Amino acid sequence: MRAKDGIQQVDGGFFERFGSLLRESAEIAKEQEQKEQIECAEQAAKVITKIEEETEEDEEKKVKSDEENEEEEIAPSDTEDNKADYIAVGWNIDDLYLEILYEILHNVGCDVSYDIGQTALFSYIQDAFKMSNEKHEELLAKAEQKEAPDILLNVEIIEAKDIAPKDSSGFTDPFVTLYLTSNSSHRYNTSVKTETLNPVWEEHFALPVTDKSIEDTLCLEVWDFDPAESVREKLGKMFQVKGIKGVRKFVKEVAVTATTGQHTNELVGMARIPLKTIPASGMTMWYSLDKKNKLTRQGVVKVHLAFGSEKNQQVAAQEHRHLLRILLLHELESSQVSPYWWCGNFSGQAEAIITQHSVQSGLTVTDVALSQFAVYSSIHRDHPLNFALFSNLIDKLIKPIQTMTVSEEEAKLFWDSVKRLLPSCFATIRKIRKKCPNEKATLKMIKEVLKILSQLITIDPPENFNLFPANLYGWLSYAGEGPNCDINATLRDAISQGASDWFNYILENNQTSDNSEEGKLQNMLKIIQLVRVDLQRAIEYYDRMFQEIMNFQYAKCLYILYQVRIATMVEPEVVTMCKSLKTINYDWNCFSDSEANEPLALGTKLFELYLALQRFVVLGQGLCPADYESFHIRNFYDWFHGGVTQWLDIAVFKALKRIEKAVELDNLKPVDNTVKFSSSALDTLTIFHQIKIFWDQLNWPDVEGSYTFIAKIIDDICRCCVFYADRTSQRVEGLGDRVDVYEKRFEVTSEWCLAINNIDYVRQSLKPFTDKLGMEDVIQQLSELKSPLDAQRCQHTLNNVIENSIDTVRNKIIELLETVTNKMSPAMKRLLVEGAELFSQDSNSIDKVMRYLDNNLATLHEHLSEDNFNRILEIIWENLAEILSDLIQSNIDKRRPPSFFANLRNTLQLMVKCFKQSEGDSECDQLKKVEYLLFINGLETSELIHQVHLDRWREQQNIKQGPFGELTVRAKFEGNVLFVEVMNARNLHPMDSNGLCDSFVKVCLLPEEKFTNIQKPKTQTQNKTQFPLYDETFKINLTSEQKNIKDGLLLFSIRDKDLFGMNTQFIGEAFLHFNEIAQSTESIESHPQLQLPIHRPTNLNTDLMKALESRQGDKLAKEFVKKFKQKMVKETN
Structure with a gap:
């Protein structure tokens, strides 16, 4: 562990910081982003689900929210309308107050929701209008002296169901008669609906009601119409009769017609409705039809009942708007309602007063909705109301505005109100980030604002009406000369401006006092992270809402603006930093101590920023697939090109220094019992692995740039492999040399074996490492981008670099193996010579040499990898063959007897047996040939002749x-x-x-x-x-x-x-x-x-004949050679 720390101290953990630690940091950042995304999505899902499931009744019961409240900034020029706009000409507060007192005195209908007496209403209206007691008494007396108003009971007979059949055909021909019991002679009839048990009328009637008619009752009678028909006409309907009851009715009808000739309508049933049960705001109800002597109901009838008057509509609407304003301001003041919370629910007294005024003024639903919209939008400027209130009102007004059923003045009032409301809507969208997105109230507010905008898009404003004046919307990008009514464009500008404001806010509130390059990088990282958080919230909370309601891609709009701002902020800083990096100059064989400690000044922050931008760009690909190619930030990697190039230069320098230190600290002991290599090989491959991690993290998008960098990485790694082989070779020089008083010898050590294994382990890892850099994919992309021929050339160049390096390292391994073999050669030669001389005798010398060889071979077999052991055996065989060839030739020249060569062969076989560690081992062809020479030279002459x-x-x-x-x-x-x-x-x-x-x-x-x-x-x-x-x-x-x-x-x-x-x-x-x-x-x-x-x-030039010819003192050999040559005489022509 200490050695590992010592190696990292050489470069301050350079490769770990840019490799595994950078990846770990990037993974932590990515996991954090994913965690935040999941949490954000879960919170959004919960809140959005609650909003979708929440009913209007639940909304009315919910507790006041503690959300951050904000008053929207409205330009002073928007206050051109004042409170007096809502008071009719010729009217003043006293007149309106008198009118309200009059209506309270002559209350119409009975609202079941309230049980409020006149005294309470008087007290409430006095407080709302801030009237003194004297003034109140004065105006009340005037109101009591005025005549009762002319009130109408508006009745709509809508439909009836399950009418009891009265005709023999099983049907009824129903119609309705309605009247007041106080004036039963004044009756109203609907039309007749023939042959039906479920008639639909939808007919309207207006019945005058006096102030004393509060105890009166409305009667509804449903009759079966019996047309005037003769007996003959009756009998013609015989085949339409249904059932036993139908037959009885049919016989009865014919009998009555035949005897009396009368045609009377038959009562189906009736309903009685006390007027005091009808609320002032009106109601729609189903009533049962009852009949004397009938226990079961005879059907049900649906009617709409409402009180009304015949007051001037314009005057009534102006009065109503003024009343609404006074009462709402009083309600807001007395109840201290939080901004954006009031959603149209008045107190009981206010509701009763407003309802009486609308009823007694004869205002329609549209009149009431328009008055509310105008008043609420005006008050909203000073005290923001709930946007759902406006959304619901616009929903009621869309159809009348679209169908032009309102007057021009009313249409203008509507659009002026819209003009007052919209600044608040767009301000809410612009300042969306100042509200907590995980609260239902905020999301509901945004949803209602979008609903308002989507509703308004369906309506065309009046000609030359400027919905978005420049003095109110200074941030708009609209450059047209005419009026601006483009809601979609304004929405886009509002979102963009809000994002721009938020980005500026982030910059202002995250200014760093650290002006170093690393401090700047850290600050930019923080800003990008905050922007990403905003985008993630936009995606999870708002994007779906914007798309569903407005068909607008909210997150995409944000990203388009953010990518420009981030690119503008980051690019010049990164380019400047990369250009300022110092170039390291070095010699592969000589390193400067001063530059050995040269740090990368910017640390890992530069590439953390690269990875943060990389993730940001990936996010943009998902949000804006169609526009992605046009984004400037897409080419962010070009800003870092100089930095990556410099880093690779520094990396190879640091790699060489670390390799040198790793070899120096290596104790040449196996890392563990399962492997046959030591720490320096592992440290070297760790460097390569860290470089690969760094490259993988970059994920360089540009094909040509990728090829350039990969080519450099491969070339540098190959050089490092060669460098490692050289340093490892130098590390074991002199190891194993033993000198004593008797001899100088070489003993194979485990250090030599591990050094060879280390180099081979690094060599074997080189090709797989280069394959994992993604070269094949880059070559394929180059083929598609340029041409297959260019790609093939690039591939060929890289393959040559790799193969040349592998060959160089392999040659270094062979060189080391040959060094070991050469150091063992003197002992092997001495064994062979002594064996040839003394094989048949007992010799301690031979045993000693055999033990030496046996021990060395055991060491080689134990510590060398299988491939390297087989490789050194081949070299030993070749070396042994050379030794034997020299011995054979020198001893032939000395005319040694065959017994010498036979003993030499036996010694060789003994040695070979010692060398063979397994049945699969086999000597080389050259050694086999030498052994054959020993065999034939060891034969007697007669045996040789026979061969x-x-x-x-x-x-x-x-x-x-x-x-x-x-x-x-x-x-x-x-x-x-x-x-x-x-x-x-x-x-x-x-x-x-x-x-x-x-x-x-x-x-x-x-x-x-x-x-x-x-x-x-x-x-x-x-x-x-x-x-x-x-x-x-x-x-x-x-x-x-x-x-x-x-x-x-x-x-x-x-x-x-x-x-x-x-x-x-x-x-x-x-x-x-x-x-x-x-x-x-x-x-x-x-x-x-x-x-x-x-x-x-x-x-004649065979080994056998050479052996015979070499025996010049042997008569038999000389005679055979002579005859052999005579037999070779060529034929003569």
Whole structure:
């Protein structure tokens, strides 16, 4: 652990800070963002769900919120209308007060929701109007002297259901008669609905009501209309009769018509409605139809009842607006309602007064809604009201405004009110961040504001009406000359301006006193994080709301503005910082101490900022997929190009220094029991891994830039691998050298093995590391961006860099292995020499050398990796082969006896057995050849000669057609008797001048020294023919040992006899191995014929012949070589 800390202290943990620690920091930041996103989403889901599920009744009961309250700033020019605008010309407070007293005195209807006496109403109205007692008494007396008002009971007969059938057809022809019991003679009838039990009328009636009619009752009677028909017409409907009851009714009707000729309507049922039960605001109710002597109801009828008057509408509306204003101001003052909270609920007294005034003034629903909208929007400027109030009122007014059922004055009043309301709406959107987004009240407020805007978009304002005057909306981007009524554009500008204000607010409240570059980077990181939080809240809380209500992408609008502001803030600072980075100059083989401690001044903050921008850009890709390509911040990575380049330069310098320190601190002990490499290899790969982590974190978007950086990283990593190999080699120089009074020797140590393993471990990791840098993907993108040919060239360049580095490191490994082998060579050579001299004798020297080799090989096998152990064995074999080659040649020159070479071979085999640690190990081809040389030089001359013959027989196996003809023979063993039949020859090489031959065949058994007692048979001479027929069979008796001799041969020597029979010439020879001769008791004629190619020796430059030639003092060898050379004489033409 201390060594690891010491390595990191070399560069102050440079790679960890920019690798794993930077990644960890980025992951923590990312996890924090995700956590905040999840928490924000969960809170938003809860709040939004509650808002969607919340009913109007719940809203009225909820407790006053403690949200941050804010009064909207309205330009002074917006106060052009004053309170007097809502008082009609010719009216004053006293007149209005007198009118309200009059209406209280002549109260109409009965509101079931209130039980308020006149005294309470008088007291309330006196407080609201701030009237003195004297003035109140004076005006009350005037009101009492005035005549009662003309009040009407407005009745709408809407429909009836489940009417009892009165006709024989099972239906009824109903109509309704209505009247007041105080004036039953004045009746009103609806139209008749034929043949139905569920009639729909929707007809209106107005019945005059006096002040004394409060105890009166409204009667509703439903009748079945009976048309005037003759008996004949009645009988014509016989087939329309249904059921038993229908038959009875039909018979009764016919009988009555026939006897009396009368046609009377039949009562279905009736309902009685006391006027005192009708509230002043009116009501719609279902009433049961009852009839005497009937226990069950005869159906139900639906009616709408309301009181009204015949007052001038304009005057009444002005009075109502003024009354609303006075009462609302009084309510707000007395109840201390929080801003944005009042949603239209007056106290009981105020509600009763307002209702009486609207009823007795004959105001319609539209009149009331318009009055409320005008008054509320005016008061909203000074005391903000709940936006839901305006949303509901606009909803009531949309249709009348769209259908032009209101007057021009009323339409102008509406749009003037809208003009007063909108600044507050847009101010709410602009200052949305000053309210807590996780409270229902805030979200509900934004939702209602958006509903207001969406409602207004559906209505066209009057011509030349300027909805957004520049003096009220100084932040608008509108540049047109005409009036501005574009709500969508204003909404976009309000959101953008709000975001811009918020960004400025963040900047102002996060100014840092640390003017260092690192302090600036930290500050920019904080600002980006705050902006991201705002975007996340926008996404989770508001974006869906804006899209559903206004079809407006709120979060996208914010991002478009923020990306411009962030790019403007960050780009110049980052570019300047990257340009200011100091370049490090160094030599790969010599490092300056002053620059060794050169820090990266900006630390990790620069790249933390890079990663923060990276995440911000990814967020933009999701929010603005269509506009992403046009964003300047998309190319943020270009700002950091110089910084990344400088970092890579610094990184390779730091890597070399750390590698040097790692090798220095390495104790060359395995990291643990499961591996065969030490700490420096792990430290080196850790550097590479940290660089890769850094590169992965960058996730460089630009293809060409990625290729440039990856190429540099690969080149630098490859150089570091070579550097590590060099430093590791230097680290083990001199280790293992042992000197004592007897000798100087080298012992293989575990340090040497681990050094070799370390280099190989780093080498093996190089190619996988470069593959993980994403080179293949970059090459593929280059192919698509440019051309496959360019991509192929780039790939080829990088592959060359990697392969060259791998080869260099591999050569360094081989160099170390050869060094180990060369240091072991003297001991191996001494063992071989002493073994050749003293193998058959007991020798402590040989045992000592064998122990030395055995111990070293055990060390190599234990500590080297399997691949490196096999590799060093190959080098040992090659080295051993060179030693033996020198020994063989030098001792041949010294005319050593065969026993020397045999002992040398035995010693070699002993050594090889020591070297072979497993059955799979095998020596190299060169060593096999040397061992073969030892084998043949260790043979006695006769044995060596026989090896030549065997070599000639092997050559024969590869001859398809004999150059000197072919010999046909048959042979068999029968017991220990050899039968040989020489049959004929073909195409014999002509030896005479006439082109013919006088040939015979001589049969010899080899090796000759084993068959000295055997006579060599030969055939008769066949004269003057190249196709002689010998047809001679020879019987040769052998001993059992002779028959079973290993590698026994039959030599057929074909010779030419001269004219006088004194000399013979050698034509050629053929061989037959004992293994090719069958054991049989059958006649030889039954055996297959064997065609043997006749050939001569052609190569004197074989190892066997060289061995024979080297035995110059051996008569047998000299004689054989002489004859062998004579056989090689070429034919003469």
